[in-house]
Amino acid sequence: MTTGIIMREPELWLGYIRVSTWREEKISPEIQLAALKEWERRTGRRFLDVIVDLDVTGRNYNRKIQQAIEAVERRTVRGIAVWRFSRFGRNRTGNAVALARLEAVGGELESATEPLDAKTAVGELQREMIFAFGNFESNRAGEQWREAHEHRRAMKLPATGRPRFGYIWHPRRVPDANEPGGWRLQEERYELHPELAMVAEEMYQRKLARDGFATLAHWLNDDLHIPTTRGNTWGINTVQRYLDSGFAAGLLRTHDPDCNCQFGRTHHSGCKNGRMLYTAGAQPAIITPNEWEEYQAHRAKVKATPPRARAATYANTGLTACGNCRGTAVARSAMKDGAQIRGHTFVCSEHKNKGKSGCEKGLYVLRKDIEDEMRDWLKREFADDIDGAPSVPQQRTPPRDPAVKLAEERARTQAELAKVDAALERLVTDHAMDPEKYPTDTFMRVRDQLTGKKGSLVAHLQSMAAVEATPQREEFRSLAVGVIKEWDTLVSIEKNALLGQVMRRIVCTASKRNDVGFLNDIAFDVHPVWEPDPWACPKCGKVIRGTGPLVCRQKSCKQA
Template sequence: MAPIAARGIVAHNPQTPLVPVIGYIRVSAWFEEKISDELQKAAIEESCRRKGRTVVRWIIDLDATGRNFKRRIMEAISAVESATAEGAREIWLWKYSRFGRNRHGVAINLARVEQAGGQLISATEDVDATTATGRFTRGMLFEIAAFESDRIGEQWRETHEYRRIHGLPATGGERFGYIHEGRLVVDGILQRPESYEPDPATAEALVEAYRAYSADGIGFMPLAKMLNSQGIHNPAARAGTGWSQQSLIYYMDSGFPAGLLHVHRSDITCPQRAKCPAPTEHYGFIPGGQPAILSDEMWAAYRERREQRKRMPPRARIALYPFSGFVKCGLCSGGTSVFSAMGRRGYGYRCTSHYQTVHDSCAGSSVPSAEIETEVLSWLGKAAAEMDRRFRGSAVRAKKAPKAIDEAQSERITSELARLQKALDRASMASAMGDMPRDSYLRIRDELVADRGRLEAQLVESQAVEARDSAAAWEARGSVVRRLLGEWDTLQVGSKRDLLSVALTEIRIWPTGSERRVTPAPREGFVF
């Protein structure tokens, strides 16, 4: 059957003014549907030239799916309704499938165009939609596009299900903390299956991120900055892209490092899993094929901490006091909360189980912040003296241990510390000479001190030494202790917490009348 010419669209008479139209181009997100924008644009321009049209506005969607209308096509529809594109009433496409592949969305948005007196025209499908036959033909083309979308979607679901059955994530690619090996097929024979194995270079940093969140109460944003400062980028993102807060949350919540896969429950049907109305209830964890980097206890502690923080108001998630998250009740080992008294905010810490729950499961411990600070500073003073003694070699016995970071990284950190110290010295000199305003100096000083604290903490945790008890190791630990002692009154809360988390696991408090009211618990390497 010969193609039906669209009513009113005939060969152009050079003496007739050109009709303004809007050109819309969509490059699909699916590889097999990726028709280049140049090809689509050339086809639309050629057809417009023959029909006496001129494109006054181009709207281009790159890598956009047609399964929804959260696209720039809505700009074209709005322009037709408001006649803001030089009065254009026609939207020209390469094919009708570029408009959309969602039956419901196509019907609603096509009706909007036509109610505004506009038309949707395909440059390569010559259909007169003003006739019953033309509308039927156009409807069949839209139905074919929707069918193709459904077919491709089913293939992807089958692929995802196959991967999950074999213990693989629905989407392949690199994962933080792992080395990804793709499938190897030679002459149609599988030589090597796809697998994920722990990466010695980044697995330790991954474990530390979970530990810092669960035990130290450090939030996702500081953790993302810490990973980026260490040169550990997000392997699932574009090359060289650093971690963002949201990308780190998504990965750590996925359970992949715990040997799990986060999947939609097969016994619950959702129209579109990507828009699941209840992700918490409809998703769950299944065992994956990758080895677990995290222990069961660490994963459970992370999940518990996540649930706790979800119930916390946003302001409470950022610690305002240096010992928040460190102080534990010596009687029940439970957490503590800050309370105000004597007209002072943050006067002290007390057992949460005793003072804030209905059931008194603990007799309760309560200690003023000033007393905790005095004991911590006292412990730091003793630790500094002992570390100086060991650094001088009076009680050092070398033990062979694997290198946490290589020499190049160690040199980089040391060089960066020296650079930060010089910058701090220059800022101090400028302030002393009156060349820098006081508020600017304080801001710069706090930023430099915070950066230095993070690097020193990294150096302590990952010092490239073959003997854990070597003079270099004791010097690195000693620098953290001396920093805390020497700059306690000027360090910001975040910097204090970063440095304290290197030296201490927790601080135990006990009720009045106990032999010891405050007991700092040092980490390995700080125990004497």
């Protein structure tokens, strides 16, 4: 009589490898994989797969570990094995949630180098202590990085030292075989690149000329064959981040320390509350303060424009609004004699998509009537400028325009800022070429004085920009007169671009239905850009939509 031996299939597990962004925690994936393979041999388990996360932080769970947890929840594998428990995560709340998901379906988490039995009270305590210590180490490292970043910003340097497009970067430490340890310390600085600085300036000029980020990326990659500072090709996001950073304007972009949106911890794409600050940097500027302000205004306008309206099909694209619900009006085609007429009418978007619950009355207006009213409004608004000019100039001296005085102050401040920038660049360059020329304390004192004065001038320019935010009607006189004279020769996209500079929107309000049932008694009202926006919240500036009263729904505005 023989006794058979039952061979059981080994349990299937998933291995997980994470290489940290923290330099001291950069344990190579090869070392982690070798330990996991040894654990697999020692325990008799078998890995279905090994998931690898390279250069990712353990402070959040927006990573591939979610795939491993989901595999356990589907009962595809028994559990997850890591090199050390710290590879699983370094966030106390995230660790608790992830472990709860594993244990809810009977899954397990084991460490290849920290053997313990988490099913016992002592083993569970040991694991919790390991997680707590890992969370402490992560927080401590984060505090050290924040202190380093604050120190660099105090020195008018970007938080992270690396090459920047349009500049030559002189790092703090440079290799030098003649120095002890093989490294020489010098003053970290940025100098204008003799060729790429001009390319950076043209990037802003092309963007202000209505080139898109994709067009700029194609221009840099295909026409100029210029890579990024990291040797990669340019993409839409790469171009956008560079231009938005303001570095080429001599500025540093930082996050408001009083904002609690967790920028830099839970997300890195930008402040959710829009509280990014610009401060003066020590680097020389490539573009002027005027160009930077024009770029910011252009970006704000583009963000507020619907994507389809950015490449306008009609003269009133993106400028037409429904007066009954303060929503946008969109084009609608019609059939006439068996042919389709595109953009024949404009209708209320809310009424079209949601019915009477979105906008009870709705809107139906011919596009031709809207365009005619826009042209007639220009004629009425600037009639005196077209044919009402006096034959003999007035002899009296007109009162001094406050805008002219403000422009003179701006020009004076910009000239002084240019002198400070030039002085700062000469000082840093002289010190780099001849470190013995100035005593260290003298150099640092003069540098700090110049950077402090630069910061004050930049702040003064920003305060003047806020005063100039609402333009004057006179600024648009020549533009409006030119549009009226050339109306019949301009194409739709040109009309739209020019009209968008003088009006926020044309409001169409319907109140009377015709025999077919459409509201055709239309009242038109134009909101010019030189007057305060009647639909905007006075606190946050956002346009208030909806059929109700003009009350902002933002929590911050309600609480104020």
